Amino acid sequence: MSFILDTIFPVCCSACDQKGQYLCKKCQSLLIEKGIEPNFSPLFEGALSLYKYQYPINRLIHDLKYNYITDLVDFLSTLITNQIKLNYPHLLQYWRQEKFIFLAVPLHLFRQNWRGFNQSQLLVKKIATNLKIRYLDNLLIRSRYRKAQASFKHRSRRFDNLINAFSLNKKTTHLLKNSNFIIFDDVITTGSTLKNIAKTLKTAKVKSLWAFSVAT
Numbered sequence: 001m002s003f004i005l006d007t008i009f010p011v012c013c014s015a016c017d018q019k020g021q022y023l024c025k026k027c028q029s030l031l032i033e034k035g036i037e038p039n040f041s042p043l044f045e046g047a048l049s050l051y052k053y054q055y056p057i058n059r060l061i062h063d064l065k066y067n068y069i070t071d072l073v074d075f076l077s078t079l080i081t082n083q084i085k086l087n088y089p090h091l092l093q094y095w096r097q098e099k100f101i102f103l104a105v106p107l108h109l110f111r112q113n114w115r116g117f118n119q120s121q122l123l124v125k126k127i128a129t130n131l132k133i134r135y136l137d138n139l140l141i142r143s144r145y146r147k148a149q150a151s152f153k154h155r156s157r158r159f160d161n162l163i164n165a166f167s168l169n170k171k172t173t174h175l176l177k178n179s180n181f182i183i184f185d186d187v188i189t190t191g192s193t194l195k196n197i198a199k200t201l202k203t204a205k206v207k208s209l210w211a212f213s214v215a216t
Contacts, residue, residue: 049216077126176204
């Protein structure tokens with residue numbers, strides 16, 4: 001069936017329409033790399049964003065989130081994994097040695113049911129497997145429904161929108177104390193989401209936190 005579908009609806013590059021993959025090798029060279037931000041927030045050891053959020057990476061993320069092209073998960077997770085192994089081997093080694101655990105930014109149940117999936121969760125599960133780093137689910141709950149962050153232009157409004165939006169899953173709180181976590185979101189804009197999550201996690205006495213995103 002997949003062969004038939006690929007024949008009728010071949011995968012094409014999102015930037016140039018060349019058949020083969022969602023972003024061809026030539027168009028991958030258009031991606032502007034970012035890097036580690038050590039002063040992202042006092043709540044974090046550091047933040048890693050792989051790319052600048054502009055064309056063509058923004059189109060891939062948009063297609064995954066809003067056009068529901070979930071086949072992009074395999075492509076993006078492979079792209080991200082290769083980028084980390086190639087450019088951040090020392091950070092990867094550190095995460096492994098210190099037994100960091102990946103967490104995905106949770107969606108509120110209403111939004112996840114409406115969309116049908118949490119794109120950050122789908123991506124980070126694959127990335128964790130590829131990088132041989134543990135992933136845990138259901139440690140965090142998005143307990144209050146809020147307007148989408150993208151609807152706010154001002155940094156202060158984004159931060160206020162997420163106050164008390166996250167809570168800990170009481171059934172799994174014991175897994176947090178003295179543990180190290182990498183909080184993954186597909187895009188970091190102002191960092192408000194990750195900082196609010198960090199404040200929630202700190203109440204459980206986690207040891208250390210890193211922020212990680214595809215783009216910023």
